Amino acid sequence: MQRTTDPTRPLSSPQTPALSAVVCLAAVLFLFCLPVGALSAQNTAGKTGKALQILRITPAGAEVPMGRQIVLEFDRPVVPLGRMERDAAELPISIEPRLNCQWRWLGTSTLACNLDEQDAFRPATEYRLTISAGIITEDKSTLAKTVRHTFTTERPKITDSWFKTWLSPRMPLTSVRCNLAMDQGSLAAHLFYRAAGGRRIGAKVEEDPDYERSRAQKDNRMWLVSPLTELPADTLVELVVEPGLVSSQGPAKGVENRVIDTLQAIPEFRFLGLSCTDRANQPFRITPGKPLAEQPSCLPSGGVLLLFSAPILAEEVKKGLQLSPALHQKSPDADPWEQIYSYSQLGESYTSGKEYSIYLPESLLKAHTAYHLKLPSSSLRDEFDRPLTDPVDMRFATDHRAPDYALLKNMPVLEKGLDTDAHLWSVNLDQINLDYQRVAADGTRTAGSDRILPAGPGDVSIPVPLGIRKLVGSPSGLVQGHFTTQPEVPGKSVGESWFFAQVTPFQVHLKLDIITAWSGLPISAPGNRSPA
Missing domain, CATH: 2.60.40 (Immunoglobulin-like)
Incomplete structure (x- = not known):
């Protein structure tokens, strides 16, 4: 029988199955030959077509306070609301030095490492975070590459300083306060005095006994600094801190490079003259050797000051001063110096031209009187026990008292x-x-x-x-x-x-009336009588 063919149906070929196999093989080879980057981009991009990104990580930078939280903020929702706590093993995040993080999603796109109080950031420490691909969002995207982040907590530094006292005329003692517990050897190595021409004078560092019971001292934050050798005379010297300070609380070194204080040695002990005020209340000076006839007169009520180049106590002046006529005494056993407050001036830093003054007892100076003042070299010493370089012999006069x-x-x-x-x-x-x-x-x-x-x-x-x-x-x-x-x-x-x-007769400003104790009414009130 002859087979008839329906013209409306496609002709079938015995080669059709073979052709299909060839097409499939070609497709597999095409996919296999795609670049690896194209596949990776397709895997990280997810449905949105963009890889997951981290917008910010806090804290960041340097000098970070000792906190208890690290926060990562992503550019899109990562997890659904529900179970927000995460174990460290579930997250492709590492932190060096290691932190005992309690991970928790604060929202769908914000992840936080929370720390207990005892696990807070260590000072003077650099922390390094590594966030690898592996955090997958709801749209199946992830990070395109590993993200690295660092931050450094507060480094050791000098936060405050002030002049303490003089150990000798050329040996100042300075107090310094640090922000962290400091290594004493490190302080001594990176604090120094810089003299003219860049000459370096080493520093001696010791504990401050005045803060022995304070927490700052127990934490090794309070120190006393002095030069290892005497400062040069008549020149400015800088107390400097340089980079490299090390704290006992963390390995990150200090980066400060600055001048903490500027100092100058106290000069030889000399008498500089007198300071007074005139009738117009204007100050003036009288230097030794100036004739009395060329001097203005000192107003007694304005005070007469003895000026010295170095600190001296009033007791020393009282002991060595020779004044003629003598200071007026109200009674034979009265001490005219009782009214002069004496105190040490060693706690004051020195700057060029600084003068140290001692008042003469103003109320006991006679008005309109010429005085002869003498100070033998051996008669008085400054607070460093140095005698005067030269004796003093001068005259001055007081004016009439001002109205x-x-x-x-x-x-x-x-x-x-x-x-x-x-x-x-x-x-x-x-x-x-x-x-x-x-x-x-x-x-x-x-x-x-x-x-x-x-x-x-x-x-x-x-x-x-x-x-x-x-x-x-x-x-x-x-x-x-x-x-x-x-x-x-x-x-x-x-x-x-x-x-x-x-x-x-009453010693009052205004008198209204007198009341009775039993009624509280004025005595002049009708019917107000004392009970019989």
Whole structure:
């Protein structure tokens, strides 16, 4: 029988299965021959077409505080909400030095390493994080390459310094405070004094006994620094810290390279002269050897200071000073130096031109008097036990005391019927002019003025009666006013020349009535009688 062929159906060929096998083999070979990078990109990109990225890692950089958390923030959700804690074994993250991380997703795209208090970052330590591919997002993407991140915690450094004292005229002692517990040998190696021409003077470092019981001392953060040899004279020297400080708390070294302080040795012990003020209250100096006729006079109330080039105690000046005429003494057994406060000045750093002063007892210097001052070389020593380089023999003169006044009680109460008054203390005043208003017992008000001519010796403080009873003008009353002086006294405030006084039998400012203890009513109230 002859087979008929349907023209609408495709012709089948006996070679069709073989052709299919060839096509499949070609497809397999094509995939096998694709570049490895193309396959990797396809695996890391996932459905979005982009590899997973880390936007930021904190902390970062240097001088990181001692914290307890590291946070990684990704550019897309990585995990669904649910179980947020993770074991370290589940994460392709390593940290060196090792941290005892408690891993937890803070959200779908933020991963944190949380640390207990005892596991916090160590100071002076560089931490290195390595995040490998392996964190797979919900869209099946992962990191395209390994991410590395570092941060360094706070390095050792000098946080504060201050001058402590002088061990000798050329041996300063400085206190330094560090941010971390320090290795003493490292401090001694990287602290030094830099003199002129770059000359290096080593530093001696020791514990500060003043902080023996403090936590800072126990933590090795407080130290005393001094030069190994004396500083050169008459030149500035810098105390310097250089990179390399090592803390006992971590291996990262300090990077500071700066000047901590600038110092200068104290010069020889010399007398520099006197410092005074004139009648215009302007300071001036008198140097040894200047004739008395060429000098202005010292105002006694302005103070007379002895100036030295090195620190000295008032007791030494008292012992060695020869002054003619002698300081005035109120009584034979009185000590005119009692009013001078003596203290050591070794705790002050020295700068070029610095002067050390000792006051002469101002109130015991006579006004308008010429003085002869002597200081033999062997008569006094500075605080380093050095004698004066040269003896002193000079003259100076004091001026008249400047006009002044003081109203010690500006609201006096005088008892009626007695011979008492309020006083103004006056120094070298020619006239006191008063303007006032008075109120009599019947309420009458009158204004008036008066003039007082102080009588008494000059250049001393004398009491001047204000004549309050005369100003009131009646057995009792009030008076309020103010005064001016001739000559005028500069620098006084309005309140220092104001007064309010009263003459009264009751010693009160205002009297309304008297009440009874049993009723609390005024005595003048109707029907208010004492219970019989």
